[in-house]
Amino acid sequence: MKVGFLHSIIRKEEKLLLEEFRNREGIELIKIDDRQQFFDLHKNDFDIDVIIERCVNHSRALHSMKIFSDHGIPTINNPEVAETCGSKFLTTQALIKAGVKTPRCFLAYTPESALEAMEHLGYPCVIKPTTGSWGRLISKVNDRDAAEAILEHKQILGSYHHSIFYIQEYLEKKGRDIRSFVVGNDCIAAIYRHSEHWITNTARGATASNCPVTQELHDISVQAAMACGGGVVAVDVFETDEGYSINEVNYTMEFRNSIDVTGVNIPEKIVDFVLKEGRQ
């Protein structure tokens, strides 16, 4: 089987996946660096059975997977999953539509209506760019003064993406949240992400410890994954007094800090899934 490995920079995750693929028999691994690739949109230049996407740029991942997929090459994940998970707005819409619990959320297009939405939701609340990762440019808004300042900054300094105001209820995380890993129909592992800061991304310094995958956590993680189209995703879960609430779903998941603490060989599970999809 010919496996296309779509990437840009090679991080710890990509290295572990490459190693896992190379340990499998009967696999021809073809690395495709998105920085060096151009695509003839009219024909399929690729003799590949399945693509695993590991781009660090969301825009490149999305476009590339659309091209491969339209040529009939299965991609992990598929472009619809990337499109949904790459937008916090589309993710929230998908979760609401599927009946998966998620924090209350408003969308507005002008600073004035965004301020009104925040006043309606109450403080503190969180304002996020609809596209972005690693906790970048997300703001906890504690009061009206902060809201006015952030909205003015976004209006004057922000790019086009910041003209859509995605406003989310602030949930007190009590120093941790959960990151669960879903592969196909299975939640294979989960970690707690601990931080004194309200942002609990491990990319921002949060530490990881094992989180037992209860039936409840398994089920809501898989439901969230399926709401966004399934595949290989990482789900960010808040613990609330009323049960779990899904914050985000990530489609090019990072797992370097989660293998040792969970004892689960995450790259092995991902490679198994990719090869299974490639055989179908």
Next chain:
Amino acid sequence: MAECPVCGAEVSLEGDAEVGEIIACDDCGSELEVTGKDSLQEAPQEEEDWGE
């Protein structure tokens, strides 16, 4: 042995170093990208759509 493009220090690449891999220079701490068996360049800067 490769040379750090930032500080000029010699950087020893592991045998299994991968083209595209990000490593750090032990001398200056710069993030570097492996471009060949004995070559490095400065790692690209984070962009707005980088992430998961």
